[in-house]
Amino acid sequence: MPIPTRVQDRSSEEHAPLPVLGDDVHVPLRDGGSVPYAALDVAASAPALRQVWDDVAAFAPYYGSVHRGAGHLSQLSSETYERSRATVAAFLGCRPDDALVLTRSTTDSMNLLAAVLPSGTRVFVFESEHHAALLCWRDRPTTVLPAPRSPAEAVASLERALAEAAEGPRLVCVTGASNVTGEVWPVERLAAVARRHGARTVVDAAQLAPHRRVDVAGWGVDWVALSGHKLYAPFGAGVLAGRADWLEEAEPYLAGGGASSAVERTADGRLDVAWRSGAARHEAGSPNVLGAVALASACTALTEAGRERLAAREERLLDRLRTGLEAVPGVSVLSLFGPEADRVAVVSFTVRGLPAAHVAAELAGRYGIGVRDGFFCAHPLVRTLLEEEGPAGCGDGGGAVRASFGAGTPAEHVERLVRAVGELAR
Template sequence: MPAPQMHAHADERLLALVGGDLDVPLVGGEWVRYANFDVAASAPALRQVADIVAELLPYYGSVHRGAGFASLVSTEAYTRAREITREFVGAREDDLVVFTRNTTDALNLLAAALPADTTVLTFVGEHHANLLPWRRGDVRHLPVPASPADALEALEAELRALGGRNALVSVTGASNVTGEVWPIEEIARVAHRHGARVALDAAQLAAHRPIDIAAWEVDYVAFSGHKVYAPYGAGVLVGRADWLDVARPYLAGGGAVRAVTADGVEWTTGSARHEAGTPAALGAVAIAAAVGALGETGWERIQTHEQELLERLLTGLDAIAGVRTHELWERGHDRVGVVSFNVADVDPALLAAALSAEHGIGVRDGSFCAHPLMEHFAARDDGCRHAVRASIGVGTSAEDVDRLLSAVEQIARHGARWSYTERSGYVVPDPDPRPRPSLGGLLSGPVAVQASACRG
């Protein structure tokens, strides 16, 4: 039964998360409840998602191949997950729903399926997942726009210059650095006026806003399970079948074929063409469970809850001396709960490490796999191309926001209390006495962590 439509209160967590009441150690020896402000990177599983996956696990079997009862249940669950995902994004009846590993995988799949004469237009401030896949062909990078209107004007001019050639416009739904929502419907209208198609990177949008690609006239959409509280290794590409049905299969292998001979192959069409091998059935079911839970909760409730927390966070950061937040455009445009900021004279990596080690608060620091956009902010604001990012979601409460604000203010005024060092590209406590969970012995010995290029 759908949840009643009512306004959420910012002092409450809207949905239960796995790890929502996790206690973590501090370097001083205390334990506190973990405040997770890194959901824009990878959100924890919704409790009801984990419960559904746990219910399916005893029945886990080969999808589309086995005759046993467990395989039958797994196949039916996987098939139903595809239909639920189709409904979630508002897909057209003849659109394909292809399960992938994540958004990056989905956009790489689409890039590999483009007709050879396709020119791709995208903005230079996109996440790397929506920049790099297109570089295997003809791609035009539009500059970071000063406003949504500037984005539409730049797109209009570039499409006009292409003179009706085959084109794809690929754009984010919401910035992973600032949370600002892009004018998706307007972009689609401009693109279609010039005969171009539109791909939507909905990685940062799907957990916060309803999606309707048929109504928006968007041709393709991609998002990740781990962004929508279903971190079980699956993502999604949904869109028009014609390019996908004639493209070389993304993976060559079992399941993508109709027939194989010693020297030939007849490939299938439809979603299976690009899903060779054993699929991530648990991940697909987790996505379906997650988007179902979000829909039942109600988008009005989700948006009200998150907007109240976002305003609380922005107002609090504005009141702290030395804090500068980053925005593409002037305040007032629609945005999801993502805020990137810097504190004067405090290295972002140190700030993030101190928030974790001394306060039990998880944030992200670095360039957020959006290097050109962070370079843009650094040049425009005469600042650093690294920042700290705090992101909120259905498991965030007003108490969490207030803890973050208090900790940032304390560090801004007095600095970190512990000593820190750089190791493998990370700033870490030195020493770090915090005990780790054993995980069945997996973490019983020393672990060498490699730096992520998105931090640099």
């Protein structure tokens, strides 16, 4: 067993961030000085937890081929890979008969699901989704719903659309938390509506999973998709977890070794292939065992740290960030559901008279703060929110500024951002 089991007492670290790689990195400033880097683009790629790095390093000497070799390291790697799969499934609250396919990312997971949909499946998706959950259905019959202005409106809109739709297989795609506003969506209520109308549900949990519990069985959803690089495990692994039947009935997402159990050349020169069942059917090629180890390690570390404790800490920092930004004249915080909506640690904003790209560049060059600017792979939603601001928005068509943080973010980074935006606005 190359990776140790950890039991940690964090009672004395109630307000401390989790240790992450890069928390001691200094970056140059435009004036020639340097400061500790404030990584506030966690919604795009979260830093690796130090525990994840340590676990990957502990396993690396034992790395071998997965499901291929008879040697000791191959057997150990195969065992570790499958144990990692089980750890992630437990973290997500999967049902005993659910499949968990290890992919490259949320985008890969969504495209996998799109590839296995039964013929004629109609997809229902809100225009406010991330492109990973919006664009993969383009070759399928799709109903795109307008961005709702409240959780209740989202539920009512889906109810109407499903009631008016023709019979046949149907899939509802919804985000767990917006990557633009951080607002949490009513996943359980939307899944209940879908079930009443005989539809299945897939949840893009990429932004939700790093901050809140995911519960496939408890929510009554059919699938969830997420990315390791947003869950403090940036080693190229993603997940599609949920019902196995559509995955089992479809042709493999990728054709190749591992997905096939037998290949024969027929008398007429064709290739006759017998495909594997289970997750292996859609995991052709050499599995990313290091990515699987990292992802399982992150799930274990977050669980041991206490999801409720981490969420409470992030909520305090989020309240400080939103309060601080809203107090700056000329700053507008983007919101779909309103100021009282439940949200995770993602805030997008504009500064009157300053293009978003300029604000982001100044934050980096003058203050050592890393944020994101633009449309955040959610163009329809950002355009809708900016159009509502009118002249108060950034005004140049360049999108907004997004600050996002997580379990490894020190309070000083949030305070620095609030101070910096105030100075730039003045």
